[in-house]
Amino acid sequence: xxxxxxxxxxxxxxxxxxxxxxxxxxxxxxxxxxxxxxxxxxxxxxxxxxxxxxxxxxxxxxxxxxxxxxxxxxxxxxxxxxxxxxxxxxxxxxxxxxxxxxxxxxxxxxxxxxxxxxxxxxxxxxxxxxxxxxxxxxxxxxxxxxxxxxxxxxxxxxxxxxxxxxxxxxxxxxxxxxxxxxxxxxxxxxxxxxxxxxxxxxxxxxxxxxxxxxxxxxxxxxxxxxxxxxxxxxxxxxxxxxxxxxxxxxxxxxxxxxxxxxxxxxxxxxxxxxxxxxxxxxxxxxxxxxxxxxxxxxxxxxxxxxxxxxxxxxxxxxxxxxxxxxxxxxxxxxxxxxxxxxxxxxxxxxxxxxxxxx
Amino acid sequence: xxxxxxxxxxxxxxxxxxxxxxxxxxxxxxxxxxxxxxxxxxxxxxxxxxxxxxxxxxxxxxxxxxxxxxxxxxxxxxxxxxxxxxxxxxxxxxxxxxxxxxxxxxxxxxxxxxxxxxxxxxxxxxxxxxxxxxxxxxxxxxxxxxxxxxxxxxxxxxxxxxxxxxxxxxxxxxxxxxxxxxxxxxxxxxxxxxxxxxxxxxxxxxxxxxxxxxxxxxxxxxxxxxxxxxxxxxxxxxxxxxxxxxxxxxxxxxxxxxxxxxxxxxxxxxxxxxxxxxxxxxxxxxxxxxxxxxxxxxxxxxxxxxxxxxxxxxxxxxxxxxxxxxxxxxxxxxxxxxxxxxxxxxxxxxxxxxxxxxxxxxxxxxxxxxxxxxxxxxxxxxxxxxxxxxxxxxxxxxxxxxxxxxxxxxxxxxxxxxxxxxxxxxxxxxxxxxxxxxxxxxx
Numbered sequence: 001x002x003x004x005x006x007x008x009x010x011x012x013x014x015x016x017x018x019x020x021x022x023x024x025x026x027x028x029x030x031x032x033x034x035x036x037x038x039x040x041x042x043x044x045x046x047x048x049x050x051x052x053x054x055x056x057x058x059x060x061x062x063x064x065x066x067x068x069x070x071x072x073x074x075x076x077x078x079x080x081x082x083x084x085x086x087x088x089x090x091x092x093x094x095x096x097x098x099x100x101x102x103x104x105x106x107x108x109x110x111x112x113x114x115x116x117x118x119x120x121x122x123x124x125x126x127x128x129x130x131x132x133x134x135x136x137x138x139x140x141x142x143x144x145x146x147x148x149x150x151x152x153x154x155x156x157x158x159x160x161x162x163x164x165x166x167x168x169x170x171x172x173x174x175x176x177x178x179x180x181x182x183x184x185x186x187x188x189x190x191x192x193x194x195x196x197x198x199x200x201x202x203x204x205x206x207x208x209x210x211x212x213x214x215x216x217x218x219x220x221x222x223x224x225x226x227x228x229x230x231x232x233x234x235x236x237x238x239x240x241x242x243x244x245x246x247x248x249x250x251x252x253x254x255x256x257x258x259x260x261x262x263x264x265x266x267x268x269x270x271x272x273x274x275x276x277x278x279x280x281x282x283x284x285x286x287x288x289x290x291x292x293x294x295x296x297x298x299x300x301x302x303x304x305x306x307x308x309x310x311x312x313x314x315x316x317x318x319x320x321x322x323x324x325x326x327x328x329x330x331x332x333x334x335x336x337x338x339x340x341x342x343x344x345x346x347x348x349x350x351x352x353x354x355x356x357x358x
Numbered sequence: 359x360x361x362x363x364x365x366x367x368x369x370x371x372x373x374x375x376x377x378x379x380x381x382x383x384x385x386x387x388x389x390x391x392x393x394x395x396x397x398x399x400x401x402x403x404x405x406x407x408x409x410x411x412x413x414x415x416x417x418x419x420x421x422x423x424x425x426x427x428x429x430x431x432x433x434x435x436x437x438x439x440x441x442x443x444x445x446x447x448x449x450x451x452x453x454x455x456x457x458x459x460x461x462x463x464x465x466x467x468x469x470x471x472x473x474x475x476x477x478x479x480x481x482x483x484x485x486x487x488x489x490x491x492x493x494x495x496x497x498x499x500x501x502x503x504x505x506x507x508x509x510x511x512x513x514x515x516x517x518x519x520x521x522x523x524x525x526x527x528x529x530x531x532x533x534x535x536x537x538x539x540x541x542x543x544x545x546x547x548x549x550x551x552x553x554x555x556x557x558x559x560x561x562x563x564x565x566x567x568x569x570x571x572x573x574x575x576x577x578x579x580x581x582x583x584x585x586x587x588x589x590x591x592x593x594x595x596x597x598x599x600x601x602x603x604x605x606x607x608x609x610x611x612x613x614x615x616x617x618x619x620x621x622x623x624x625x626x627x628x629x630x631x632x633x634x635x636x637x638x639x640x641x642x643x644x645x646x647x648x649x650x651x652x653x654x655x656x657x658x659x660x661x662x663x664x665x666x667x668x669x670x671x672x673x674x675x676x677x678x679x680x681x682x683x684x685x686x687x688x689x690x691x692x693x694x695x696x697x698x699x700x701x702x703x704x705x706x707x708x709x710x711x712x713x714x715x716x717x718x719x720x721x722x723x724x725x726x727x728x729x730x731x732x733x734x735x736x737x738x739x740x741x742x743x744x745x746x747x748x749x750x751x752x753x754x755x756x757x758x759x760x761x762x763x764x765x766x767x768x769x770x771x772x773x774x775x776x777x778x779x780x781x782x783x784x785x786x787x788x789x790x791x792x793x794x795x796x797x798x799x800x801x
Contacts, residue, residue: 049470050470052421052422052425052426052466053466053467053469053470055425055426055429056425056458056462056463056466058429059425059428059429059432059458059462060455060458060459060462060463062429062432062433062436062458063432063451063454063455063456063457063458063459064451064455064458064459066432066435066436066443066447066450066451066454066455067447067448067451067452067454067455068451068455070443070444070445070446070447070448070451071444071447073435073436073443073444073447073451074436074440074441074443074444074447074758075440075444076436077433077435077436077437077440077443078436078437078438078440078758078759078760078761079760081437081758081760081761081765081769082765082768082769084433084437085430085433085437085769085772088429088430088433089772089773089776091426091429092426092427092430092776092780093776095422095425095426096779096780096783099422099783099787100783100786103786103787103790143760151759151760152759155440155759155760156760157760157761316447316448316451316524316525317448317524317525319524319525319526319528320448320449320451320452320524320525320528323452323525323528324452324455327456327459327460328459331456331459331460331463332459334460334463334464335459335463338463338464338467338468339467341467341471342467342470342471345471345475345478345479346470346471346474346475346478
C-alpha cells in the first residue's frame, strides 16, 4: 500500500513538473530571449493561459503526501521552512507578474511585470532543482551535533546555507555546491522544455532560434549530467547501488537519456509535439531516476544516529491508505476524462485565443 | 514556546483570512452564473448569456487569487503545524487530498472550457461546464468543512499509544453531525456575499445611468438571492449551528454569548455590551431576558451554563475576541435581512430602481457580507480554542517544534507585504472588469 501511494505521488509530482515546468521554462525564455513585444505577449500568454490549472497538480501532490506520508510531510515541510515559504512567495509573485502585465499599456509597466514573471520563473526552476538536490543528499535528521540529537528523530531544521557551502559538512544548508548543480540542471531542463512548449503552442518569431537554443542547451545538459553523476558519487558513495540491486529500476535513467538523445535528433522531427515529448521524457526520467536511486528511502539521514525517513516509517495506517486507494482510483478516472475533454476542445496554437481579463 | 505559538497562529490567521475573501465569492457566484446561463437556455435572451459570461470573468479573477493564496494554506499545515500534521495527517489528510482530487481538477478544467470554449461547444455544453465549475467549487467547500468539522468534533478514529490519530471509519468523516449544518451555513453565507456583490454592481450601473438594463437585471437577481440567503443564514442554518455548539462545545457557547454567570432560569440574549474580563461581567449591557433559553431549547425558563461552570483551561483563552466576532456576525446578518427585505419590497412595488438612497446603500454595503463571513469563521476557530482537535489536542501541542518564532515572524512579514500587492492587483482587475461591464447589446 505504501508503494502504491509512493508511485501515485511520484506520478502526480512528475506531471506537475512537466506541466508547470513548461510555464516556468517559458518564463526563463521570456526573460532572456523575447525581444519583440509580439513575442513577449504570446510567450507570456502561453504560460498565462494555463499556469493556474497546472499548479492544481502541486496542490494535489501536497494533499496526497499529507494523507499518505504524514510524518514525511510534517518533517520535511517544517525542516525546509524558509526555502518552502520562499517558493510560495515566488509562486504568488509570478502570478502577479503574469496577471498584471497587460492591465496598462505603457512600456515601463509591462517591462516591470515581464521581469517579475521571468525572474520568478527562473528562481523557481532553480529552487525546485535545489529541493531535489536536498532530498537526494539528505539532511541531518534530529539535528545531531557531536552525537547528540537536538530534536526528535525525524525532525530537523535547515538554514538556507552554512558558511562552507559544502554538502559534506555535518550540518549542511539548503544551498551548497551540490544542490546548486542540481538547481542549474533544473534550469537548463526547464528552459529546453519551455522552448519546446513555445514552439509547439505559438507562432512566435523566435521559434527557429529556439530550436538551435535547445540544441546548445542539450549539450550543456549532457556535460552537467556527467558532472553531477561524478559529484554525486563524492557526496553519497554507493549512490547507484539501488540500480544494481534492483536492475529493473534502470528504466528510469534510460527514460532520461532517451529524452536527451531524442532532443539531438531535432532536425528529423516531423511534428513539433515530438520535441515536447522528448523534453517531457527528460523531466520524468530525471525525477523518477532520482527517486528510484533512493527507494524506499524518502529522505536520507546524513548522521549515523537517526534512521533515514522511508516510505514505511512515515506512512499513515493501512486502513486509511486503502480507503484512499478506492477514492483515488475513482478520482483519477474522472481526471482522465476531464483531460480528454479539455484537450479535444482546446487544441492548436494559442495566438488567437482570448487571454485574461482584457 | 509561547511566542512561537503566537506567531504561528497570527500567520495562519492572516493568510487564511486573506485567502477566504476569494472562495466565499466563487462558491456563491458560480451558483448565480449557473442561474443566468440556465435562464438564457430557457428564454433565449442574450442579456442573460452576457451576464453569465461577465460574472465568469469576475469569478476567474477570484479563482486565480484563491489558487495562489490557497497553495500556502495547504503547505502551512506542514511548515508551521508539523506536529499536528504528523499526529492527525492520516485523517485530515484524507479530506484535504480529496479536495485536490475531486474539486480543484474539476473546477480548473471546466473553468478554462467555460471561458474559452463557448463557440467551440454549443450552448447546452457551455451550461454544463458552468454547472461543473459550480459543482467543483462547492465540493471544495464540502471537503474543507469536513476537515474543520473533524477538528471541531472528532469522529471515526482512535488514538494509538504514540499519540497518533488513526482513521477507523472513513464514512464517519462525512456523517459527522457537525458537518452538514456547518456546510449549509457556510454555503448560504457565500451565496449572500455573491448576491450582495451582484446587487452592488447592479446598483452602480443604475446609479451611473450606464448599462442600465444590466444594472436592473443584476439588482433584481442580487436582492432576491440576497433576501433568500440572508433568511436561510439565520434560520434554519444559523440556529442549527448554535445548537451544535451548545451540545458539543458548551464552554464556547457561554463565551460567545457573553454569559459570565449562570442564571437559575431563563438566560437573556445580549445585544450590546463589552466583556470586562477583570470583573467578569459585561459593561454597558443591553439584553432581552429569556430569549436565549427559548432560542436554544424552545423553553423560556431553561438554564444555560455560563462561563463560571467551566474550568479556565476549557474556556477559549480570548473571550472578548470570540464574543465580538459572534456579535458582529449576528448583527450584520440581521442588517442583511432588513436591507434585502426592504429592497425586495421596493422591487415588488416597482420602486427599487428609482429609490436612490437604497441603491447607494446596496452599493456600499458590499464589504459587510465579507466581514460577516470572516467573523463567522473566527467564531468557529476561536471557539475551538484552546484546542486544535476539540477536547483532545491543545493548539500549542500542534506547532512545528523546529521552526523558531523569528523565522515565523520573517515569513509573516513577507506574506503581509506580498498580499498587500496581491490585494491591489485584485482591486485593479475587478475594478477594470466592472468598469468595462458586460457587452452592450443592440436592441
